[in-house]
Amino acid sequence: xxxxxxxxxxxxxxxxxxxxxxxxxxxxxxxxxxxxxxxxxxxxxxxxxxxxxxxxxxxxxxxxxxxxxxxxxxxxxxxxxxxxxxxxxxxxxxxxxxxxxxxxxxxxxxxxxxxxxxxxxxxxxxxxxxxxxxxxxxxxxxxxxxxxxxxxxxxxxxxxxxxxxxxxxxxxxxxxxxxxxxxxxxxxxxxxxxxxxxxxxxxxxxxxxxxxxxxxxxxxxxxxxxxxxxxxxxxxxxxxxxxxxxxxxxx
Amino acid sequence: xxxxxxxxxxxxxxxxxxxxxxxxxxxxxxxxxxxxxxxxxxxxxxxxxxxxxxxxxxxxxxxxxxxxxxxxxxxxxxxxxxxxxxxxxxxxxx
Amino acid sequence: xxxxxxxxxxxxxxxxxxxxxxxxxxxxxxxxxxxxxxxxxxxxxxxxxxxxxxxxxxxxxxxxxxxxxxxxxxxxxxxxxxxxxxxxxxxxxxxxxxxxxxxxxxxxxxxxxxxxxxxxxxxxxxxxxxxxxxxxxxxxxxxxxxxxxxxxxxxxxxxxxxxxxxxxxxxxxxxxxxxxxxxxxxxxxxxxxxxxxxxxxxxxxxxxxxxxxxxxxxxxxxxxxxxxxxxxxxxxxxxxxxxxxxxxxxxxxxxxxxxxxxxxxxxxxxxxxxxxxxxxxxxxxxxxxxxxxxxxxxxxxxxxxxxxxxxxxxxxxxxxxxxxxx
Numbered sequence: 001x002x003x004x005x006x007x008x009x010x011x012x013x014x015x016x017x018x019x020x021x022x023x024x025x026x027x028x029x030x031x032x033x034x035x036x037x038x039x040x041x042x043x044x045x046x047x048x049x050x051x052x053x054x055x056x057x058x059x060x061x062x063x064x065x066x067x068x069x070x071x072x073x074x075x076x077x078x079x080x081x082x083x084x085x086x087x088x089x090x091x092x093x094x095x096x097x098x099x100x101x102x103x104x105x106x107x108x109x110x111x112x113x114x115x116x117x118x119x120x121x122x123x124x125x126x127x128x129x130x131x132x133x134x135x136x137x138x139x140x141x142x143x144x145x146x147x148x149x150x151x152x153x154x155x156x157x158x159x160x161x162x163x164x165x166x167x168x169x170x171x172x173x174x175x176x177x178x179x180x181x182x183x184x185x186x187x188x189x190x191x192x193x194x195x196x197x198x199x200x201x202x203x204x205x206x207x208x209x210x211x212x213x214x215x216x217x218x219x220x221x222x223x224x225x226x227x228x229x230x231x232x233x234x235x236x237x238x239x240x241x242x243x244x245x246x247x248x249x250x251x
Numbered sequence: 252x253x254x255x256x257x258x259x260x261x262x263x264x265x266x267x268x269x270x271x272x273x274x275x276x277x278x279x280x281x282x283x284x285x286x287x288x289x290x291x292x293x294x295x296x297x298x299x300x301x302x303x304x305x306x307x308x309x310x311x312x313x314x315x316x317x318x319x320x321x322x323x324x325x326x327x328x329x330x331x332x333x334x335x336x337x338x339x340x341x342x343x344x345x
Numbered sequence: 346x347x348x349x350x351x352x353x354x355x356x357x358x359x360x361x362x363x364x365x366x367x368x369x370x371x372x373x374x375x376x377x378x379x380x381x382x383x384x385x386x387x388x389x390x391x392x393x394x395x396x397x398x399x400x401x402x403x404x405x406x407x408x409x410x411x412x413x414x415x416x417x418x419x420x421x422x423x424x425x426x427x428x429x430x431x432x433x434x435x436x437x438x439x440x441x442x443x444x445x446x447x448x449x450x451x452x453x454x455x456x457x458x459x460x461x462x463x464x465x466x467x468x469x470x471x472x473x474x475x476x477x478x479x480x481x482x483x484x485x486x487x488x489x490x491x492x493x494x495x496x497x498x499x500x501x502x503x504x505x506x507x508x509x510x511x512x513x514x515x516x517x518x519x520x521x522x523x524x525x526x527x528x529x530x531x532x533x534x535x536x537x538x539x540x541x542x543x544x545x546x547x548x549x550x551x552x553x554x555x556x557x558x559x560x561x562x563x564x565x566x567x568x569x570x571x572x573x574x575x576x577x578x579x580x581x582x583x584x585x586x587x588x589x590x591x592x593x594x595x596x597x598x599x600x601x602x603x604x605x606x607x608x609x610x611x612x613x614x615x616x617x618x619x620x621x622x623x624x625x626x627x628x629x630x631x632x633x634x635x636x637x638x639x640x641x642x643x644x645x646x647x648x649x650x651x652x653x654x655x656x657x658x659x660x661x662x663x664x665x666x667x668x669x670x671x
Contacts, residue, residue, distance in 0.1 A: 029405035032648025035288040041429040150654025242416035251416040276440045280655035
């Protein structure tokens with residue numbers, strides 16, 4: 001497998017962690033309780049930690065003195081390969097938890113497979129991440145139940161988030177050309193195989209939460225090809241601000 | 252002042268072999284959340300291997316006003332301590 | 346019974362609760378939540394501990410302002426962890442305060458209605474990345490000077506919370522100084538940014554240590570209860586003496602033309618502090634008072650349905666359990 005394919009494959013995984021970590025960081029200091037604020041920040045830190053491991057690996061693969069920060073901050077929007085789901089804004093706590101839950105379930109399944117990757121670095125990053133993401137899934141599942149089966153208002157709010165965000169979940173299971181190549185060499189994971197388990201887990205928790213999956217026929221996609229929603233540009237404007245305003249400096 | 256999360260006391264075992272020690276308190280709606288919050292709040296720096304949480308209202312505490320009758324009678328029972336007894340200097344392993 | 350014992354028991358009966366209490370503190374004994382305490386002690390502690398807690402959580406906002414824009418991943422995670430620590434510290438302190446018989450919600454209420462104060466320094470805006478360095482270096486530096494003596498204050502829960510806070514806080518100031526060092530050794534733009542931040546944060550940091558002793562209403566009582574071990578002016582002098590060499594070391598200039606080493610006193614002399622500005626900010630006229638308070642109020646109000654949901658869910662689960670038991 002050529003380096004460039006491997007790098008693109010890693011972006012497909014790592015950019016999700018970066019962008020979701022960035023979204024969660026926005027909430028620091030604004031959570032519904034101090035305890036919840038601290039918990040959300042812990043997840044952001046886990047995700048950003050994973051991001052750094054992936055990007056440091058990409059930097060090594062690239063050579064020519066690239067750093068994790070060049071990769072995180074200096075690509076143009078079309079070069080970020082995260083799914084649309086993770087860039088969706090923090091409309092309210094129901095959105096935050098639902099987005100997290102939809103992603104966590106996928107993320108855990110992915111890492112459980114990725115730990116068997118022939119690529120030793122990816123396998124090691126996955127093994128470490130599994131512990132963190134298991135906790136994320138536990139946290140977001142518990143909150144889905146609390147919001148879904150809490151008050152009438154909370155039920156309605158979180159159902160609104162489910163209805164709105166479900167259309168972004170199908171993209172999690174799409175294969176890109178780089179994915180296909182990575183699968184062939186035993187490095188990548190065939191995410192199409194995860195869909196059944198994913199749906200089962202989602203259904204199980206949502207049922208407990210007295211929530212329903214909306215019946216939709218048309219799902220959104222594009223993130224994996226670098227075609228993002230309008231929210232992404234603003235997220236990147238924040239993320240990249242310093243590196244763009246003050247190029248080539250050390251911080 | 253409606254529907255506020257109750258207060259919980261958090262006890263953490265910092266490593267196996269040691270007892271759980273009172274670390275502090277926090278607010279949570281239920282026991283599960285109290286455990287998760289305790290993990291996030293009190294073990295961010297690797298401080299623990301096991302957590303207990305108990306809702307504060309379930310703890311019965313002795314009243315300091317009674318501490319005279321509760322604890323002072325033990326003060327002059329010096330014969331309960333090994334140093335009360337005199338032994339010859341030569342004796343070993345006792 | 347020895348003569349001494351007889352005497353002790355006799356005098357015991359003649360002392361008032363208040364005398365016994367003050368003597369305990371003088372002997373460095375700790376006061377614990379259920380112990381008898383004068384009402385004034387309780388009120389003073391609620392005021393100081395909650396002010397301290399409010400400062401921690403309001404203090405999350407100016408720094409939180411730069412989390413999404415931190416210039417590197419390393420800086421981003423360090424800043425996130427730091428701001429998160431402040432949430433933790435707020436939580437420890439609210440918990441300590443709650444042992445005095447007031448709930449966190451009541452304390453929030455006092456903050457949200459403007460009845461309770463928090464450290465005025467957080468009413469200044471963070472307008473460049475260097476401000477994050479300056480806050481860590483100066484504001485946390487001044488805070489540590491205030492806080493370390495509190496680890497041995499007389500009220501047990503407060504002292505224990507402060508031990509934890511100080512232990513965790515130690516990385517905060519280093520982080521800030523590291524940021525400033527990098528900037529001061531960087532490009533001319535970076536150095537300028539660092540100097541500009543020092544210029545804006547220096548005086549508010551000095552004010553942070555409180556009004557001068559002559560103006561300070563609480564000092565004497567607070568000293569007796571070990572809520573304070575040194576006066577505001579002593580603390581301020583200590584802060585200046587330790588910070589000036591740190592600025593020199595990285596080639597930044599303290600924005601005070603009157604600053605000068607005094608061979609005789611062994612301290613730095615410094616210029617007049619603009620106390621008018623200080624009192625204006627305390628009274629609510631700082632650049633960000635409104636923003637800070639409304640950010641806290643919003644978080645609380647927008648979180649209400651979430652907190653309610655969790656309680657409703659907990660109640661349903663409890664009821665289910667009871668039903669099963671029957």
